[in-house]
Amino acid sequence: MSLTATDWRNLSLSALALLAAACLPWVVGNYHLTIGVTIAMYAVLATSWALFSGPTHYISLATAAFFGVGAYVTGIGLQHLPYWVLLPLAGLIGAVMAALVGLATLRLSGVYFVIFTLGLAEFVRQIITWGQNVSGTKGLYVLTSITERDIYWQLLGLAALVWALGWLIGRSRLGFALRIIGDDETVAKHSGINTARAKILLFMVPGAVAAITGAVLAPRYVYIEPALAFTPMLSFQVVIMALLGGTGRLWGPLVGVIPFTFLWEAISISFPNQTTLLLGVAFLLIVYFLPRGFVGLIEDARRRMGSEGAR
Amino acid sequence: MDILITGLLLGGTYALIAMGLNLQYGMARIMNLANGEMLVAGGFAAFWFWTAGQLSPFLTVFLVFPVAFALNWLVYQVFLRPLVKRAKSRGQLEVDAILTTFGLSFVSVGLMLAFFGGDYFSYSYLSVPVHLFGSTWGANRVAAFGAAVVICGALWLWLSYSRAGMTIRAIAVAPDSARLVGIDVRKMAALAFALGGAVTASGGALISTFLTLDASTGVMFTLKALVIVIMGGVGEVRGTIVAALLLGLLETFVATVIDPGLTLAAAYLLFVVILLFRPQGLFGKRPT
Amino acid sequence: MTEVVLSLRGVTKRFGGLVAVNGMDFDVAEHQVMGLIGPNGSGKSTTLNLISGAFPVSAGRISLRGTPITHLPAQDIARRGISRTFQLVRLLPSMTVQDNVMAGAVFGHRRRWGHEAEGIAQTMLEKVGLGGRGHLRVGQLTYIDTKRVELARALAGEPRVLLLDEWLAGLNPTELETGINLIRALRDEGRTIILVEHVMDAIRSLCDTCVVMAAGSKIAEGTPDQVLSDPAVIRAYLGDDDA
Numbered sequence: 001m002s003l004t005a006t007d008w009r010n011l012s013l014s015a016l017a018l019l020a021a022a023c024l025p026w027v028v029g030n031y032h033l034t035i036g037v038t039i040a041m042y043a044v045l046a047t048s049w050a051l052f053s054g055p056t057h058y059i060s061l062a063t064a065a066f067f068g069v070g071a072y073v074t075g076i077g078l079q080h081l082p083y084w085v086l087l088p089l090a091g092l093i094g095a096v097m098a099a100l101v102g103l104a105t106l107r108l109s110g111v112y113f114v115i116f117t118l119g120l121a122e123f124v125r126q127i128i129t130w131g132q133n134v135s136g137t138k139g140l141y142v143l144t145s146i147t148e149r150d151i152y153w154q155l156l157g158l159a160a161l162v163w164a165l166g167w168l169i170g171r172s173r174l175g176f177a178l179r180i181i182g183d184d185e186t187v188a189k190h191s192g193i194n195t196a197r198a199k200i201l202l203f204m205v206p207g208a209v210a211a212i213t214g215a216v217l218a219p220r221y222v223y224i225e226p227a228l229a230f231t232p233m234l235s236f237q238v239v240i241m242a243l244l245g246g247t248g249r250l251w252g253p254l255v256g257v258i259p260f261t262f263l264w265e266a267i268s269i270s271f272p273n274q275t276t277l278l279l280g281v282a283f284l285l286i287v288y289f290l291p292r293g294f295v296g297l298i299e300d301a302r303r304r305m306g307s308e309g310a311r
Numbered sequence: 312m313d314i315l316i317t318g319l320l321l322g323g324t325y326a327l328i329a330m331g332l333n334l335q336y337g338m339a340r341i342m343n344l345a346n347g348e349m350l351v352a353g354g355f356a357a358f359w360f361w362t363a364g365q366l367s368p369f370l371t372v373f374l375v376f377p378v379a380f381a382l383n384w385l386v387y388q389v390f391l392r393p394l395v396k397r398a399k400s401r402g403q404l405e406v407d408a409i410l411t412t413f414g415l416s417f418v419s420v421g422l423m424l425a426f427f428g429g430d431y432f433s434y435s436y437l438s439v440p441v442h443l444f445g446s447t448w449g450a451n452r453v454a455a456f457g458a459a460v461v462i463c464g465a466l467w468l469w470l471s472y473s474r475a476g477m478t479i480r481a482i483a484v485a486p487d488s489a490r491l492v493g494i495d496v497r498k499m500a501a502l503a504f505a506l507g508g509a510v511t512a513s514g515g516a517l518i519s520t521f522l523t524l525d526a527s528t529g530v531m532f533t534l535k536a537l538v539i540v541i542m543g544g545v546g547e548v549r550g551t552i553v554a555a556l557l558l559g560l561l562e563t564f565v566a567t568v569i570d571p572g573l574t575l576a577a578a579y580l581l582f583v584v585i586l587l588f589r590p591q592g593l594f595g596k597r598p599t
Numbered sequence: 600m601t602e603v604v605l606s607l608r609g610v611t612k613r614f615g616g617l618v619a620v621n622g623m624d625f626d627v628a629e630h631q632v633m634g635l636i637g638p639n640g641s642g643k644s645t646t647l648n649l650i651s652g653a654f655p656v657s658a659g660r661i662s663l664r665g666t667p668i669t670h671l672p673a674q675d676i677a678r679r680g681i682s683r684t685f686q687l688v689r690l691l692p693s694m695t696v697q698d699n700v701m702a703g704a705v706f707g708h709r710r711r712w713g714h715e716a717e718g719i720a721q722t723m724l725e726k727v728g729l730g731g732r733g734h735l736r737v738g739q740l741t742y743i744d745t746k747r748v749e750l751a752r753a754l755a756g757e758p759r760v761l762l763l764d765e766w767l768a769g770l771n772p773t774e775l776e777t778g779i780n781l782i783r784a785l786r787d788e789g790r791t792i793i794l795v796e797h798v799m800d801a802i803r804s805l806c807d808t809c810v811v812m813a814a815g816s817k818i819a820e821g822t823p824d825q826v827l828s829d830p831a832v833i834r835a836y837l838g839d840d841d842a
Contacts, residue, residue: 057406104586110405111342112586115537119579122534126576133570173705173712180702183691190651192677192706192756232530236413243410276527277421283414287407288393 018160025149033148037220039261040155041213044162045234046242046253048209051166052202053239054247055178058110060203061235062101062117063210065124066094068229070214072128075140075224083144087154090215091208098207102200118232125230132226139225146219154216162209166250169205174198236279237264243286246293255294314563322559323456324518326463326552328532329539331511337546338483338503340401341391341408345416346536347529348423349379349508353515354524355423358432368520369458375516376509383508387501390415395497416529423526431525451520458517466510467548479503483546511536531575538582544592554593557581601629602664604791605650605681605760610659612645619645621815622659627760630789632782634796634806634823638836641812643795644686647762650793651683652676663759680708680759684749684766686795690737697733700724700751707756723751727781743774750781761785761792767801779804799827811835 003011024036045063053060070090077086101120105113132138169175177198180188188195218224237260245256267278290296328350335343353375360366360374390411398404470476478494479502518524539558543550558578565577585592605627612620620642627633635643649656652673661669668676682703691699700720704711711719724733727747737748746766753761767778779801785792786805796802802809802823809826811819813835819826826832 057402059406059409104583108586108590110402111336111409112541112590114342114344114409115534115541116582116586118530119534119575119582123576123579126573130570130573130576133572176698176701176705179694179698180691180706183693184689186653187685187689187691187702188706189673190653190677190683191702191752192674192708192710194672194674236417239410273424274421276417276424280414280417280419280421283410283417284390287410287414291407 014163018156022153022156025152030148033152035261035265037148037152037155039257040152040159041217042238042241042257042261043254044155044159044213045206045210045238046245046257047159047166047250048162048206049238050242050245050247050253051162051169052199052206053242054252055175055182056199056202057182058106058113058199058203059239060117060206061114061232061239062098062120063206063235063238064230064232065117065121065235066097066207066210067214067217067234068121068124068226069093069097070211070216071218071221071224071229072140072214073211074215074218075142078142078144083146087212087215090211094211095204095208097211098204099200101207102196102203106199106203107196118235121230121232121235125226128230129226139223141223142218142221144219148220151216151220155213158209158212158216162205163250165205169202170250174201178202233279240279240282240286242293244282244290244293246295248292248299249295252293252295255298314567315560317452317567318560318563319556320452320456320559321563322556323459323463324514325535325539325559326555327459327514327517328511329536329543329551329555330463330466330548331507331509331514332533332536333540333543333546333548333551334479334503334507334510336540338479339387339500339507340404341387341500341504342405342412343504343507344409344412344533345419345529346412346508346511347531347533348416348419349383349511349529350515350518350532351423351524351526351529352419353379353512354519354522355427355432356512357516357519358434358524361434368516369454372458372462372513372516375512379512380505380509384501384505386415386508387504391504392497392501395500416533420527420529427526431523432519434519449521455517455520459514462510462513463552470548475499475502480546534575535578538578538585541582542585542593547592550593601631603627604629604664605793606662607646607650608660608662610646610649610661611657612642612649612654613657618815620649623812623817625810625817625820627791627793629791631807632786632790632792632794632805634794634802634809635812636796636802636809636826637812637818641835642815643812644764646812647683647764647793647795650676651681651762674706677707677756678710680756681762682707682753682756682758682760683762684746684753684764686764686768688742688745688749690745690748692737694737695733696724696729696735696737696740696748697721699737699748700733700755703752703755704757707758709757719755719757720751723754726754726784727751728777743770743778746770746778747781754785759791761790762795763792764795765797766794767796767798775801803827 025033028036045067049060049063052058073090073093074086077089081089101116105116177188177193180191180193181195181198185195214229221228241256241260242253243256244260245254246252268275271278286293331349332343332346335341335346356375357368357371360371361368391408394404394407394411398407470480478499481494482496482499482503535558539551539554542557543552543554558581561577561581562574565573603626607623607625610620610623611618623646625633635646637643648654650661652671652675656669659669660667663679663681668679671679691702697717697720700723701716704716704719721733724730727750729744729747729751737745740748750763750766763782766782767775770778775798782792782794782801782805794802794806806823808821809823810817811826811829811832818831818835819829
């Protein structure tokens with residue numbers, strides 16, 4: 001299908017926005033650059049999460065598992081392989097893991113998938129911890145000359161890749177198949193869609209992306225250990241940001257990530273002991289008051305303005 | 312032999328916890344991911360009454376049960392009923408319930424952190440040795456197992472023979488037909504949910520006599536209970552008990568022979584095997 | 600005799616202890632409209648669900664143009680050219696009418712894409728009488744129009760066999776006439792159709808042959824006039840007490 005004028009406009013606007021974001025390190029200080037990295041990281045994770053969970057309604061809590069594995073790929077691989085090989089390698093491992101998880105669970109109901117993905121990070125963490133106990137090693141030092149700026153730019157590049165991929169999927173047969181699956185899986189099957197294959201293929205995207213993100217961020221931690229790399233909090237925050245923004249549109253998660261990062265920053269400073277409680281409250285607020293996220297609010301507002309304009 | 316008995320003792324308590332979750336998921340149709348927090352709360356209550364008033368945890372159960380029942384009934388009415396009402400499909404309800412109960416789980420962890428702090432809680436109750444089958448066991452484990460057997464048995468009798476129990480099982484098997492024969496499905500679902508929470512909290516009070524708990528361990532127990540429920544078959548009472556004993560055995564085996572840090576990993580592997588080869592559970596019927 | 604397109608041999612479905620479909624045998628020839636009729640609960644819809652792969656067959660064989668399709672998953676059966684509608688209409692609520700029909704064209708028997716798929720969708724919408732309404736949301740449609748969309752989606756897969764599960768049920772007399780004419784037009788195009796139906800007028804005027812089911816088994820087979828005068832069929836419909 002060819003590109004329309006609107007497509008060209010959206011593409012060039014996105015490219016401009018990305019360019020502007022790329023200039024951030026020259027404009028702001030270290031503190032704000034750190035926040036920039038956090039935003040870029042969650043934008044990548046939440047957008048790729050929504051690519052899968054938006055249309056299929058399967059809630060994945062495996063982000064931390066893929067992320068942690070990616071971080072370990074950098075941590076271990078750095079001693080043996082050149083850096084530029086590590087990111088694709090992490091992506092490959094993440095995609096294969098996701099495919100295996102998908103094969104085991106995506107034929108079944110959504111509840112099994114949630115539990116399976118929630119347990120995955122914990123499973124990998126226990127295995128790695130055990131492996132370290134047996135071999136007598138502790139954590140891993142990741143010493144590189146990679147700076148915060150480099151990490152920021154890499155994440156931005158990754159984000160551009162994820163958006164481009166999401167846009168292409170949206171225009172492809174696979175994207176159309178997923179919209180049908182999201183609406184009615186029975187109809188999808190009887191229309192000739194291999195629903196299991198479509199879901200597994202799509203789940204490989206967040207798997208690979210989260211693993212690459214972990215690989216990119218590993219140098220930032222300097223020292224990685226299982227409890228840090230596989231923190232379950234990461235999975236939950238990704239879910240919350242994506243839902244807050246809304247999963248119906250490609251740009252939706254970003255709209256959730258930016259305000260939530262600032263809000264969370266403020267909360268962590270003012271109420272360091274109540275973060276868990278407030279995260280729970282955020283979950284509840286979204287389910288009851290923002291079931292379609294900010295995207296839903298924006299679209300309702302637009303529709304209202306549109307119908308008034310037509311009158 | 313030691314592993315066998317320790318495993319069975321642990322499994323007995325697990326059965327109680329999983330039974331609570333199974334009542335909520337199988338009968339009230341809500342996958343309650345805040346189930347583990349209810350357990351921890353029950354454990355905290357037992358801890359508090361023991362340290363503050365020297366009240367035996369086995370007596371605390373009589374207090375925990377009705378309070379947890381009321382609390383869960385309230386949670387169902389306030390948070391879950393609106394979701395059941397607005398859900399257009401089973402899938403939508405499932406997603407909403409998962410997100411809500413996660414939210415509730417975080418809120419309860421947060422509240423418990425605020426009230427009790429982040430420390431580990433353990434107390435010494437009945438930690439005298441008893442001699443059984445030529446070995447020595449903590450009396451608290453044996454007593455907790457006994458209490459679990461009594462509660463499970465009472466629950467099983469109630470579900471099998473009382474009118475309300477049979478009604479609840481009817482909902483689990485065929486919710487639509489149950490409505491047709493005049494069962495108030497919504498009322499019974501609230502009842503099943505409340506009962507499930509009460510059973511889990513009682514299990515928590517019992518388990519706290521021999522396990523160390525802290526405010527954020529709930530999710531571990533939720534995961535284990537889920538593995539048991541899925542292994543035993545959703546809505547299956549006997550299956551749940553057998554699966555819980557199996558998990559208790561497996562965990563004890565892994566902890567003694569390989570590494571205590573791998574118990575959850577072992578439970579998870581078991582879950583994977585079940586999903587791949589018998590997704591309807593050991594005793595569940597193949598879905599049609 | 601024309602070529603047999605679909606054939607069932609000893610097809611059986613058990614749900615636990617209940618035998619819902621018991622040893623069904625029949626053939627559907629090319630360009631033929633076959634009515635699958637019988638009282639409520641006789642296993643007609645279950646038979647249709649077995650053909651389309653909605654649930655697995657317990658015993659027996661189903662073949663499409665001589666190739667066995669018995670244990671294929673639903674999506675493969677659809678791709679090989681069996682399209683269906685559902686007893687309770689199932690449309691894709693978040694999509695437009697056009698996209699609903701496109702679903703059939705893109706993933707059905709011929710797997711079209713792009714302008715080609717759009718073209719097929721439009722042709723099928725016109726065929727069922729919804730030309731120019733493709734932009735509507737499915738929530739805005741009347742009941743008969745939702746049935747038309749579902750039919751258009753099934754047709755857009757360019758199937759070899761079309762399965763209609765009580766497509767005429769719930770229509771008022773005027774709509775019923777429109778509906779019967781629509782299916783007649785499909786028959787005149789030379790399509791092969793299996794019709795699960797209760798409406799006797801439709802069966803008489805549309806079907807070339809009929810298979811009558813009662814309690815999961817075939818009790819009669821022949822032209823509509825033959826089977827509807829068969830004493831066994833009358834007994835099945837009226838109940839044993841009245842016979």
